[in-house]
Amino acid sequence: MYSFCLRAGSGALAWLATFGSLLLLAFSTAAQTGKPATATLRGTITDSVSGRPLPGMSVQLVGSSNGTSADALGVFRISRLPAGTYTLRASALGYRARTTTVTLAAGETKTIDFAVAAVALQLAEVTVAQPRDLNQSVSAIAGIDRQLRPVNSAQDLLRLVPGLFIAQHAGGGKAEQIFLRGFDSDHGTDFAVSLDGVPVNMVSHAHGQGYADFHFVIPETIEQLRVYKGPYTARFGDFATSGAGEFTTKTSLEQSQAKVEVGRFDTRRALLMVDLTGKNGHLFGHKRPESAYVASEYMFTNSYFESPQHFKRFNGLAKYTGQLSDRATLALTGSHFTSAWDASGQIPERAVHGGLITRFGSLDNTEGGSTDRTNANAQLTVDLPHNAVLTQQVYYARYHFNLYSNFTFFLADSVQGDQIRQNEARNLLGYRGTYERDIALGRRTLRTTSGLGTRLDDVTLALSRAYRRTVRDTLVSGRVQEQSVFAWFDATLPVADRFTVNAALRADYFHFRFREDRYDSLSGRAGKPRVSPKLNLYYQLTPAVQLFARSGFGFHSNDARSVVMGAGKALPRAIGYEVGSNFKPLPSLVVNVAVWALHLQDELVYVGDEAVVESAGRTRRFGVDLGLRHQLSSSLFADVDLNLNHGRAVGAPKGQNYIPLAPSFTSIGGLTVKRPGGLSASLRYRHLDSRPANEDNTVRARGYFIMDAVASYTQRRYQVGFSIENLLNADWNEAQFDTESRLQGEKESVSELHYTPGTPFFVKLNGSLFF
Template identity: 50%
Template sequence: MYLSLLLFCMGCLFFPSLTIAHEISIKGIVYDKESNTPLPGAHIVLESTGKSTTSDAFGTYYFADLAEGSYELKISFIGYETNRITAVVKAGETTTLVSHLPTARLELSEVTIAAGVQSPVNSISGIDIKLRPTRSAQDMLRMVPGLFIAQHAGGGKAEQIFLRGFDIDHGTDINLTVDGLPVNMVSHAHGQGYSDLHFLIPETVESIDFGKGPYYSNKGDFTTAGYVGFQTKNALKKSMFKLEGGQFDTYRAVAMLDVLGEKSKEQGQSAYIASEYLFTNGYFDSPQNFNRLNLFGKYNRYIDNNKILNISLSIFNSKWDASGQIPQRAVDAGIIGRFGAIDDTEGGNTRRSNVNVQLTSILPGGATLKNQIYFTRYDFELYSNFTFFLNDSLNGDQIRQKENRNLTGYLGSYTQRSRLFNKELITEAGVGLRYDEIQNNELSRTKSRRITTANVALGDIDQLNAHAYFDEKLILSPKLTLNAGLRLDAFKFAYDNHLDSAYSRESASKTTISPKLNLNYDVTPGLRLFLNSGIGFHSNDTRVIIEQKGSDILPKAYGAEIGVLAKPTDKLIIHSSLWRLDLDQEFVYVGDEGIVEPSGKTRRYGIDFSLRYQLTSWLFADADLNLTRPRALATPQGEDYIPLAPMLTSIGGLSFRLTNGLNGSIRYRYLGDRPANEDNSVIAHGYLLADAVLNYTRPKYEIGFSIENTTNTSWKEAQFDTESRLRWEQQPVSEIHFTPGTPFFLKVNLSYFF
C-alpha cells in the first residue's frame, strides 16, 4: 500500500504536464466586516455544479474550468451571516467577487459537509471558547473531544494530559503548537515532550484546530494520539480591559489594545498588544503564592495584495509554591486534610520569550508559499517531592529539575491547486528545521529548595530535527477525496555529561519515514464516510538514547480509523469513529527519578462519538463519549494494564446565546475509574463534575461569573500509585498519592470594550 502511495506522490510531483489551465473562472475574496480583515476558512459553494471550496489565508477562493453563463454562490462561515452572490462569467475572463460577512448568531444549518472541507466539529469547538470556564490556555485543551487534563503542582507546572487511552504525561504523545510555534520541549528536565501552554493568553485565541491519530503529513514528532494547534487573532475587533476576582485570593487582569486603529486596517495592516496578570493563593492549606505575567504583541500586514506578514513577540514569567501530591493514608489518619501537604516547599519558576515571524505569499501561478522562522528562550526550575523520606530519611526526597534552552526553527510550505486528469488536485510540500540547545539540564536532590544534597544528572543537550513532507489531496469527484502523504524526519542527538570527569560528548542519529493514506466519501450532502491510516512516531529523550547506545530512538506508531460524519438534519451534527493505534515502544526517560523505564509494545483501540445539536435558535447541546481499551503487548493477561490510561471519558453540556445579551453554559466532565498499576489491583477513581458560566454582554461592556465544580464534589485530580515513606514510618508503603481537585470555585468578571 505504501509503495503505491509513494509512486502516486512522485507521479504528481514529476509530471506537471498533467496540470491543465482553464480560461473561464471565478476568483473571490471574503472579509470579516467588523475587523475589515480577510476571513480564511469560509466555505463557498458554487450551487447547481456540485463544486465547493474554502477561502485561503488571504480570504481568497477560486473556481476554474467553468462554462460561460450565470452562477449562484453561497458563502458561509460559522458565526457569520451567509452571503449569496450572482456571478456572470464570460469566455476568456476571470470574474472577481468581494464579500464582507457580518458576525451573526451561530447556526448549525450553515455547516456544510463537502469534499476538501475540514470537519466542522473543529470550527464549532473554536467558537465555544468563550462559553467554557478557563483558568489558562492549558484549560482550553479540554475543548478537544476526549481530552482531559490534570494539574498536580498548583497551577505553575504544565498539566498532565489524557487522550485516546494515553496517559500522555506532559506531552509525550500529542503535538501542540501556537501559530506554528512548537510547545513540546524535547529532552526536557521534567520529561520528554513537556508542554507548558501557560504563555498563551486565552483571550487572544481565535480558533483551535485538532486531529486525532498519526494521519497528517505536516505533523511530526509526538503526533501519535493526535495534535492541537492554537491560532491567535490577527487583529482585534475591539480593544478591551478585563478584571476577574474569585475565591482563594484569586485576581486576574487582562488588557488587549488595538495599536493602529481602524484606518490602518483599511490600509491592510493591524497591530495589537495583550497582557495578563494572575495571582492566586489557591485552595490548598499552604498558600500557593502563584504569580503569572504574560505580554504578547502581534503585527499583521497585507503587502501588495499577495503577501501577508505576521510578527509576534511574547514574554511569559511564572513562579509558585506547591503542596504536591499527598498519600491517601495521611489523609485517612487525619495527619493532614485533603488540601494539606507533606512537603509544602515544592514549587518553581519558569520563563519563556518567543519571536515568531511568518510570511505567506501568493505566487504568480496561484500557489501559496509560507515561510516561518521562530526563536524561543526558555528557563525552567521545578522542585518536587514524590516519595518524601523513602530515599533520604534525614533530608527528604525533594528534587530540583532545571534547564536553560534556546529553541530555533524554520518552517516552509508550498501549496498548489491544479488539475490532474481533469480532477482537482491540492499539492502541499514542506520542509522544516528545529534546533534545541539545552544548557545545564539538571536533576539534583535538594532540601527546602536551598540546599543541594546530591547531583543525579547534569549536562548539555543538542538536538536537531530536520523534516520534509509531500502531501497530495485529489478530489476525484464531488463525493470522493483521496489524500496521500509521505514524511521524512531526521534527528541528531548529542549529550555532554558534566558529571563525567573526562570530557566525552556522545551522539546518535536516526531517520524515519512516515506514510499516510486517507479517504473521504460523501454519500450525500449530509453524510461522509472516512478511512484514515498512517504511521507516526515520538522521539525519546536524548539521555535515554545515549544510555541505550542509540537503540529505540524513534518508536513508531501505527494507526487506522474508520468513521462517519453525519448531518441528518440542519440542526444536528454527529461524528463517530472506530480506531486502533499500536506503538512499538513506550520507552521514556522518567525525569522524576533520573532512570530509564521501558514499557514495551502497546495496543489501543476504541470508539469516539461526538454530537452537536441546536435545540433552538439560541440553545445548543453537545456531548462527546470516548471508550478505549489500552493494553500492553507481550505481557501476561491480567498484568497487561497500562497505568492511568483512561478507558471511559465523556464531556458535554448546554450553551445558550440570547439576543438580549445573556449567554452562558452548564457543562459536565466525566472520567471513569482506571487502573493505577499493571495488574489493576490499585484503582485511580474517576469523577463527575459540573461547571457553569453566565455572562451579560453589551457592545460596550460585559459582566459575568463562572463556577467550577458547582456541586462542590470531593475529587482527585491527579493520581499515582507511588511508593513513599513518611518521616516516622519504618517501612515504605505503595498506594494512591493524589492532588485534590478544585472545590466549588466562584469567579466574577467585568470587561470594558472600546
C-alpha cells in the first residue's frame, strides 16, 4: 500500500525520534557541576469540587519572574530555587487564587497541592503580564473570550481568535475561508491551525494549499486556545504568517453529558461525552493520577437552500492521560470523522437579478462531496531532574477528500457544463520533540526551548471533469510526496526586573516530489531550505501596563505540483513586525492594542479548476488591532475587537494593485450576562466591510453586519438553551469571488461577483443532561 518513500519516511520518523531523544537529552548534562544545592517545589492543582486536574493553571513565585504552569494532569514543578522562604500563588481565570508561603532548605524537594474553587469571572483579577509563553499575542484576551463567548460549532471555535473571520461556501462540509490581518487566507494558506499539536493544515491539497478542515473537532471537548498573531513564534513554521491558533482538548471531564439540539431547516445534533475514570479518579485503579473519556457527535441538516443539502457528520474521540511515574506523563488520543453533503454552490449576481434563480437557489445542485479523517496521537512528557522538560510526540492521520464544484457553469463546455471533481487520499505522519530548560544565570533565569521534528505527507490526488457527479475525463492525477524537517531554538531572558528579551531561530527543509500518472513533463522533485530568525522585546512599565515589540521571519509553502514545475517559489518568505501594549486603564477593563506590518515575498492564488497555484507577486500590509474586554457589573461583560487593515501588491500600477478579498475593516463584539444562578446570555455582532474583489477594484465584495443571540440556563444536572443566528434576518453574502462564468444560453462570458448567501434567521434549541 505504501511506496518506498513512505516506508523511508516512516523509518525517518523512528530514526529522528531516537536521535531527537539522544540529542535533546544531551543538553541535560551541561552546567551541572560546581553549582550549590538548590531546592524544588512541586505539586498538583485540582478543582476543589470535582477533583479533576486543572492543566494550564499559572503558578508564580510572588515578587519574582519565576513561575510555570500546570501540565496535562495538573502537575507543576519549579526547580533550581536557592534555599529561602517563598510565597507561591496559583491562579487562573474563573478560579479563586490560592496563595501559600513555604520555606525551602538547600537540596529539599517540597510538595504543595492546591485545591481551588471555581468563582465568577472577575476581570479585576486578570493580569496583563505575559505568561511563560511570551509570544502568545493576546493571552489575557483569549482566556476571557474562552469563558464568555458562546461556542456552538467547530466554526465558532475558529471565531474565538480575535479579529478572525470565516466564510463557508459549500453547504457546511468544506473547510471555511479564513480572513485575518488583511489576509484572505483561502482555507488556511496564511493561518496555521493545530489540535493537541497535530497539524490541521494540509500541504499540496487537492482543493487548496494549507487546507484546514476543522470539522473533525467536537467543540465541547476543547479546553484551551492559544492565539498567536504574526510570524514571531519559533515553533510555528509553514502557514504561520498572519498567525496561528493552538487548540487543546480536555484532559478530563467534570461530568458526563448527553446533549440534543434541534433547529430550523431540519437541523438536529446529538452529543454524548462519557467519563471513564470513575469516582475514585482512576481508570485502572492505579494510585497515580489518570483520566480517560470518550465523546461522539452526530449532526444532520438540510440547511436553508432550496435544494436540500443532506449534510451529515459523525465525530468520535477517545482520550487517555496518565502519570506513568512521578516525572512522566503519557497522553493518547484517537479520533474519527466522516462527513457528506450536497451543495448549491456559488451563484452569479446576474442570475438572481434576472430572476433565473432566487438568492437560495442553485445553477448546479449536484455539487457537494464527502470527506473523512482518522487521527492517532501519542505524547510523552518527562520532567528531568535538572529543571528541564522533554516532550516527544508522534502522530498519524488517514484522510480522504472528494469534492464536486462548478465555478464557471458553461464557460468551457456549453453542453455538459464545467463541473469538476477534486479528490485525494492522504497519509500524514509526524514527529516533534521539544526540550525545555530553565538555566540560572545569577539572579536571572534563562528559559530555553529546543525542538526538532519532521512531517511526511503521502498523497494520491486527481482533478477530473464531471457531469452531475459522473467523471468524464481526468485532467491531472498523480502522487505527491512531501516531507519537511525542522529545528528551532528559543531563549527568553529577563535582562532587567521589567525588561525581557526573547530571541529565536528556526530552520526548515522541504523536499517536494510529484509524479504525474501519464505525463513525465509534469513530474519532478525539488528541495528548499528556509531559515527564520525572531526577536521580541517586552517591558513591564507598571503592573497594569506591558509594552511589547515583536519581529520575525516566517513563510508559507507552495503546492508541490507548482514547485516541481517551476511555476512558483517553493517557500515564499514573510517578514513581520509590530509594537503594542496590553494594559488595564481600569481594574475591570483589559485592553490589547498592536500596530503591525507584514511583507510577503509571493502572494499565492489557487486556481481550483486548473489544479495550479498562480503567483500574484509581492505584497505588503499594515494595520491596527484593538481589543477591549470590560466588566460593567458583577455579571455583565462587554467586548469589542476592531481591526483596520491596509494591503497592496508591490510593483503593480496604482489603482491596479488591490489584493482581492483582503479585508480592510472588521469588527466583532457583544454583551454577555453570566448570573450566579446559572443563567447566561450573549448578544453579539460581527461586521466585515466591503472590499475589492479584484486587482482594479471594479468588482467589490459586499460587506455585512450580522447579529446573533445565545442564552442558556444551567443547573447541576441539566442545561437548556437556545441560539439564534442572524437575529435581524439580514440578506448578506458569505463567500464572495470575482469569477468569469457563462450561463446556459449566454453567448458571451461575464466576469462579476459570485457569492454564497449567508444564513438567514436561524434558531436552534438545545438541552443537556449531566451524569
